[in-house]
Amino acid sequence: MAANAAAQTAAPAKPDPMQRRVAACASCHGVHGEGLPGDVKIPRLAGKPAGYLLQQLEAFQNGQRHHAPMEYVVRQLSPEYLRQIADWFAAQQAPYEKQPVPAQTAEAMQRGEQLVKHGDPSRGIPSCESCHGSTLTGVEPMMPGLAGLSYAYIDAQLDAWRTHQRSTDGPGCMVVVANRMTVGDVTAVAAWLASQPPPANLHPLPASAQKEPLPGWCVIGKSEVQR
Amino acid sequence: MRRWRHGIWTLVLLLALGLGWWLFVPGRLHEPTPAQREAESAQLHDPALVARGAYLATVGDCAACHTARGGRPYAGGRALPTPFGDVPAPNITPDAETGIGQWSFEDFWRALHEGLGRHGEPLYPVFSYTSFTKVNREDAQAIFAYLKSLPAVRQPDRAPELAFPYSVRQGLVAWRALYFKPGVFQPDASRSAEWNRGAYLVQGLGHCNECHTTRNALGAMDEKQRLAGGEIPAQGWYAPDLSTQPGGGLAGWSAQDIVDLLKTGQSARGTAFGPMADVVRNSTQHLDDADLRAVATYLQSLPPRTPAAPVEVARAADLEAGGKLYGERCADCHGQDGKGVAGVYPPLDGNSSVTEPTGTNAVRGVLLGGFAPATAGNPEPYSMPPFAQQLSDEDVAAVVNYIRQSWGNHAAPVLSADVSRLRHTPVD
Numbered sequence: 316m317a318a319n320a321a322a323q324t325a326a327p328a329k330p331d332p333m334q335r336r337v338a339a340c341a342s343c344h345g346v347h348g349e350g351l352p353g354d355v356k357i358p359r360l361a362g363k364p365a366g367y368l369l370q371q372l373e374a375f376q377n378g379q380r381h382h383a384p385m386e387y388v389v390r391q392l393s394p395e396y397l398r399q400i401a402d403w404f405a406a407q408q409a410p411y412e413k414q415p416v417p418a419q420t421a422e423a424m425q426r427g428e429q430l431v432k433h434g435d436p437s438r439g440i441p442s443c444e445s446c447h448g449s450t451l452t453g454v455e456p457m458m459p460g461l462a463g464l465s466y467a468y469i470d471a472q473l474d475a476w477r478t479h480q481r482s483t484d485g486p487g488c489m490v491v492v493a494n495r496m497t498v499g500d501v502t503a504v505a506a507w508l509a510s511q512p513p514p515a516n517l518h519p520l521p522a523s524a525q526k527e528p529l530p531g532w533c534v535i536g537k538s539e540v541q542r
Numbered sequence: 543m544r545r546w547r548h549g550i551w552t553l554v555l556l557l558a559l560g561l562g563w564w565l566f567v568p569g570r571l572h573e574p575t576p577a578q579r580e581a582e583s584a585q586l587h588d589p590a591l592v593a594r595g596a597y598l599a600t601v602g603d604c605a606a607c608h609t610a611r612g613g614r615p616y617a618g619g620r621a622l623p624t625p626f627g628d629v630p631a632p633n634i635t636p637d638a639e640t641g642i643g644q645w646s647f648e649d650f651w652r653a654l655h656e657g658l659g660r661h662g663e664p665l666y667p668v669f670s671y672t673s674f675t676k677v678n679r680e681d682a683q684a685i686f687a688y689l690k691s692l693p694a695v696r697q698p699d700r701a702p703e704l705a706f707p708y709s710v711r712q713g714l715v716a717w718r719a720l721y722f723k724p725g726v727f728q729p730d731a732s733r734s735a736e737w738n739r740g741a742y743l744v745q746g747l748g749h750c751n752e753c754h755t756t757r758n759a760l761g762a763m764d765e766k767q768r769l770a771g772g773e774i775p776a777q778g779w780y781a782p783d784l785s786t787q788p789g790g791g792l793a794g795w796s797a798q799d800i801v802d803l804l805k806t807g808q809s810a811r812g813t814a815f816g817p818m819a820d821v822v823r824n825s826t827q828h829l830d831d832a833d834l835r836a837v838a839t840y841l842q843s844l845p846p847r848t849p850a851a852p853v854e855v856a857r858a859a860d861l862e863a864g865g866k867l868y869g870e871r872c873a874d875c876h877g878q879d880g881k882g883v884a885g886v887y888p889p890l891d892g893n894s895s896v897t898e899p900t901g902t903n904a905v906r907g908v909l910l911g912g913f914a915p916a917t918a919g920n921p922e923p924y925s926m927p928p929f930a931q932q933l934s935d936e937d938v939a940a941v942v943n944y945i946r947q948s949w950g951n952h953a954a955p956v957l958s959a960d961v962s963r964l965r966h967t968p969v970d
Contacts, residue, residue, distance in 0.1 A: 338926065339926060342932060343928075343931065376612075384928055387910050387912055388913065388928065390819075391913055391915035392915075395916075396923075
């Protein structure tokens, strides 16, 4: 009966049913996943690779990622519906708005740029660009973009990887990378990344852009395998 | 006077503990012979029995407690919160060392029916044997056959983390003497077969009473208040009264409304959320139509409830502020008339989760938002935004009081202090 009722009442003007369905996401991530203004610990979702978004939704269900409101919102959703939601946000095109970044010393910004573009071979830290794409907009199907994220979010995530509050299937690259970084490195990278005006197209690079193989200790999660 | 009473209770507790030690003789009561074990094992492999057991285990939602988040099904490890401390659910896969691999059916029956462990120890009633005791032997056998058919997972059980005196297991002997009477469900010959099936499912395997009944300070259910609603201990939710008669929490619900909610997660009267969304997604959506109808028939026979005393009316200024917020934040989906949109957004007028006595569900609904459960009947549910980050405690209280006292709703007002407390209540 409820299903019949849904069919009868779904007709009135609803330009994008999915946009209405995911209203719960919009209050924190924006109507089109563009994020919220200000330096908040909430990521932009629009245009991120669908495989990555799906993996994160699953991680909030199975306890690999922690954030109580997210865990509550996704807990009763099916794998199929999570995939639809991930696909929808991946397809969104939303403009970027500049976020404020806490002031840093010139040395810190220089260190941030160094790590993002070249890494620190003496400590086994690969550059951000080597995996997240030369445009830092990510690479299909699993590698998230870093461009357009707030300082607070990048800083919090690197910290979560360092302290094992965030994990993924397999050993996961970021646990290793983040633990090779100092606290100062984390601040520097987050500040430099958040200060850059991102390219107009925030969508990820095609999978073919990943020329160099990921380091041997990087294992990508099971969502990618299923896809 | 107070101290005197306290002393009496301590004495009672000590006597009960002493009596418990005396009555409680550890050890296994019926050790099966090897021949019995072999015969039992052959019977347990019957595919039809295993399939029926899988269905019944879903009806009982066994996996919900016996599976850790992100863990292997039925391998245990989920810590069940109680007001007395956390009790991790055990591994019930057939692993010989850490699961139920060495259990005979009699061991399983004694756990389900009598609430006794394999070594005769009394089990904590967070394992709902107060309901499962009503399950008949044939069904228990099917469930046991199913559990024995699962892949064995090696995962040792964790010890309960209970505060004294609840950590003393022998104290349960006194609790059981007061609050637990083992007994399989006895059909009522004056009722239809459908009613009896529904009563058997609701009172037994479905263990609906365990949440939908008020508990006393020692965690025991009030037998006279069956399914009349209650706060879910240690979880911060209210499980509403299930009577569909006048004065009942589901007053006016048709059998079809009940079937719809259990099968799809939503009905013309309301949507399952919070812990009930888990129940629908993992258990009730998979029930066959005959069983859902039986449950509805039984629930519709619950008696009318005494009308609640007239409630205090929220201050006019607060209601006005709440009404303004409602118009801005809620009316787009739930309608100015509180009627919602059939099949999409639940009505708030006459919604048992809005009007339940404590206001807990309405406050948490506003704070947490969320999706209706994704089910086969409603695979792409709509959602409600969480307002925790956007509305102050005062604003949440105002809008909740507005919806609790508008249209046909006449429920007691909540305080901003309640909102503050619930804002910090963990979600799991």
